[in-house]
Amino acid sequence: MSETKPLYSKRPEWSDVVPVEQYEIVNPVAPIFYSEQYKDATNYFRAITKMGEKSPRVLELTESIIRQNPAHYTAWQYRYETLCATNASLADELKLMDEIAIKHLKTYQVWHHRRLLLTTLRKPKPELEFIKKVLHEDTKNYHTWSYRQWLLAHFGADGASINKDGEEEYDLADLWEGELDFVDSMLNQDVRNNSAWHHRFFVVWGCGIREGEQDRERVFKRELIYVKQNISLAPNNPSAWNYLRGILKSTKTPLSSVSTFVLPYTRPRDPTASRDIVDLENPPPSEGADLPSVQAVEFLADILEEKGSESDINQAVELWKSLATELDTIRRKYWEHRIRDAHLKLKASK
Amino acid sequence: MALTSTTSPQGSSSKEIPSTDTLLADLHVQYIQNLGKSTSDLTYHLTAHLRLNAIYWGYTALRIMGRGDALDRDEMIDFVMRCWDDAEGGFAAHPGHDAHLLSTLSAIQILIMQDALDRIDVERVVKFILSLQAPSGVFMGDKWGEEDTRFLYCAVSALSLLSSLHLLDQERTVQYLIDCKNYDGGFGSVIGAESHAARVFVCVGALAILGRMDVVDEETLGWWLAERQLPNGGLNGRPEKLEDVCYSFWVLSAMAILKKVGWIDEKKLVAFILSAQDPEGGGIADRPGDMPDVFHTLFGVAGEWILCF
Numbered sequence: 001m002s003e004t005k006p007l008y009s010k011r012p013e014w015s016d017v018v019p020v021e022q023y024e025i026v027n028p029v030a031p032i033f034y035s036e037q038y039k040d041a042t043n044y045f046r047a048i049t050k051m052g053e054k055s056p057r058v059l060e061l062t063e064s065i066i067r068q069n070p071a072h073y074t075a076w077q078y079r080y081e082t083l084c085a086t087n088a089s090l091a092d093e094l095k096l097m098d099e100i101a102i103k104h105l106k107t108y109q110v111w112h113h114r115r116l117l118l119t120t121l122r123k124p125k126p127e128l129e130f131i132k133k134v135l136h137e138d139t140k141n142y143h144t145w146s147y148r149q150w151l152l153a154h155f156g157a158d159g160a161s162i163n164k165d166g167e168e169e170y171d172l173a174d175l176w177e178g179e180l181d182f183v184d185s186m187l188n189q190d191v192r193n194n195s196a197w198h199h200r201f202f203v204v205w206g207c208g209i210r211e212g213e214q215d216r217e218r219v220f221k222r223e224l225i226y227v228k229q230n231i232s233l234a235p236n237n238p239s240a241w242n243y244l245r246g247i248l249k250s251t252k253t254p255l256s257s258v259s260t261f262v263l264p265y266t267r268p269r270d271p272t273a274s275r276d277i278v279d280l281e282n283p284p285p286s287e288g289a290d291l292p293s294v295q296a297v298e299f300l301a302d303i304l305e306e307k308g309s310e311s312d313i314n315q316a317v318e319l320w321k322s323l324a325t326e327l328d329t330i331r332r333k334y335w336e337h338r339i340r341d342a343h344l345k346l347k348a349s350k
Numbered sequence: 351m352a353l354t355s356t357t358s359p360q361g362s363s364s365k366e367i368p369s370t371d372t373l374l375a376d377l378h379v380q381y382i383q384n385l386g387k388s389t390s391d392l393t394y395h396l397t398a399h400l401r402l403n404a405i406y407w408g409y410t411a412l413r414i415m416g417r418g419d420a421l422d423r424d425e426m427i428d429f430v431m432r433c434w435d436d437a438e439g440g441f442a443a444h445p446g447h448d449a450h451l452l453s454t455l456s457a458i459q460i461l462i463m464q465d466a467l468d469r470i471d472v473e474r475v476v477k478f479i480l481s482l483q484a485p486s487g488v489f490m491g492d493k494w495g496e497e498d499t500r501f502l503y504c505a506v507s508a509l510s511l512l513s514s515l516h517l518l519d520q521e522r523t524v525q526y527l528i529d530c531k532n533y534d535g536g537f538g539s540v541i542g543a544e545s546h547a548a549r550v551f552v553c554v555g556a557l558a559i560l561g562r563m564d565v566v567d568e569e570t571l572g573w574w575l576a577e578r579q580l581p582n583g584g585l586n587g588r589p590e591k592l593e594d595v596c597y598s599f600w601v602l603s604a605m606a607i608l609k610k611v612g613w614i615d616e617k618k619l620v621a622f623i624l625s626a627q628d629p630e631g632g633g634i635a636d637r638p639g640d641m642p643d644v645f646h647t648l649f650g651v652a653g654e655w656i657l658c659f
């Protein structure tokens with residue numbers, strides 16, 4: 001905070017402005033002793049907005065307010081209007097924002113302001129680096145991840161790199177190029193980061209198909225191997241299991257296609273199983289993994305229900321019972337619902 | 351009481367700290383009543399941008415606890431009306447600020463609960479709300495242009511409360527929600543964003559109001575919501591995140607719409623919510639041991655209410 005700077009009411013360059021006090025005082029008896037500095041700045045801000053002044057000193061004033069209260073959306077909004085009105089350098093503004101964003105990652109306005117700047121600046125590639133750096137501070141920050149998704153969707157779409165004059169402003173392929181490696185590095189840091197798994201889905205399945213990714217069969221196989229390997233490292237990771245479900249669903253592949261892979265995760269460890277044979281399609285649970293995995297048991301029950309014969313359903317019911325009474329008791333009522341539901345369906349099919 | 355007592359010199363307190371096994375409704379009522387009185391705090395001024403929302407949260411919590419009379423009706427309506435932004439035709443969060451969708455919904459909700467909707471120019475408010483719909487179908491919070499399914503919900507809910515849904519481009523609105531649907535059955539804040547319990551509530555809430563629950567994959571989403579409960583009873587907003595009292599509302603209300611509240615372990619969740627109460631000063635925090643605030647107080651009380659309802 002700018003502790004060393006004098007109050008606006010003491011600065012000669014602001015002497016032409018009459019500050020506007022907060023007129024709302026709910027309890028006039030209570031003395032106002034909230035920060036003198038914040039009060040001073042917002043008094044001048046109220047005056048400025050009333051006058052409609054848009055000048056360099058307004059940028060200084062709004063910066064001071066934002067640093068004290070980054071959620072002050074009117075100050076952000078007025079700042080952006082002032083930037084545009086004074087033809088200020090948006091590149092400089094972005095540099096300033098690099099510093100402010102890192103301090104206030106959880107504030108909506110920080111990200112929206114960036115988005116406005118980028119829409120005009122149209123230089124998406126360095127942003128990806130910036131986001132990577134910021135995610136280092138807070139690996140699951142919702143705003144940061146959705147900003148990255150916006151950036152890729154907005155600037156990464158077909159034709160998005162061509163400006164009004166028909167010139168190519170940045171390399172489209174280059175923008176996407178590092179995305180899978182980036183997700184991979186995030187997951188290497190924390191394989192349970194759901195935001196990173198979601199982002200992988202967004203990149204591979206959710207936002208268009210790019211050069212080198214057209215062979216969907218190959219992409220599907222690659223993703224299957226990738227997610228299975230990660231499940232093998234941490235068999236109780238719901239995000240990875242969800243990703244597996246997601247890619248099967250989006251390619252309309254039956255759950256049973258991965259039965260062989262799922263099975264060893266649904267049982268206590270088999271001490272006799274050899275780990276010498278490397279089977280990429282079916283990597284076994286890592287040593288020391290906590291088995292059985294709840295998500296695997298759940299998955300196997302879904303496979304059985306999907307198959308649908310009476311004996312399959314009966315086996316599924318047994319699995320749901322073990323979830324309800326032993327493995328996942330907090331969701332007992334949900335598993336009981338699945339049992340009831342399966343019985344009803346079985347009855348109806350007879 | 352808690353305001354005057356500081357530390358006792360003997361180190362022993364004369365007043366008894368109540369147990370958090372039950373909802374400490376009287377204390378919460380006092381806590382909410384006292385909120386408006388600490389206007390000298392810096393925090394009070396730093397949260398001016400949420401003032402009207404905070405009044406809505408506090409008043410709704412009071413209504414749920416059957417104590418709607420604990421705040422002065424005329425003062426409240428007067429404050430709401432002073433938040434009217436005549437240039438924009440909507441409500442700001444604070445007198446002198448700019449109109450925003452979040453505060454506009456809060457204003458409408460407060461006025462309806464206070465039976466004072468006749469104080470507003472419905473036609474102008476509806477025009478303001480509709481003006482914030484983006485070409486994609488999502489809504490912006492204000493003219494500054496931030497987009498989020500939160501704002502879409504605010505718009506749909508407000509229009510419905512003002513009996514003006516027929517003026518909304520519903521196809522476009524629903525299409526945006528369809529585009530926000532993720533592989534896990536949940537919804538995010540914008541197209542492409544990760545599923546998040548609070549966004550699931552706003553998207554499902556909007557679809558329910560619009561009569562378009564066919565868009566929702568109810569089994570998958572119900573499962574995803576049930577998955578939010580952690581062994582300690584609390585609910586989180588995304589996989590592998592910490593539990594937080596506010597998700598009691600976001601998750602439960604979405605499950606209530608799906609008619610699946612029964613999938614939650616109610617006893618454990620209630621115990622978790624109650625353990626986050628401040629047994630001295632009142633109010634509920636995000637999790638046990640943290641400072642209470644009015645937002646989590648409402649969502650704790652509301653969560654408890656959904657479970658008992």
Ligand SMILES: [Zn+2]
Nearest residue numbers: 594595596636
């Ligand atoms: Zn919370």
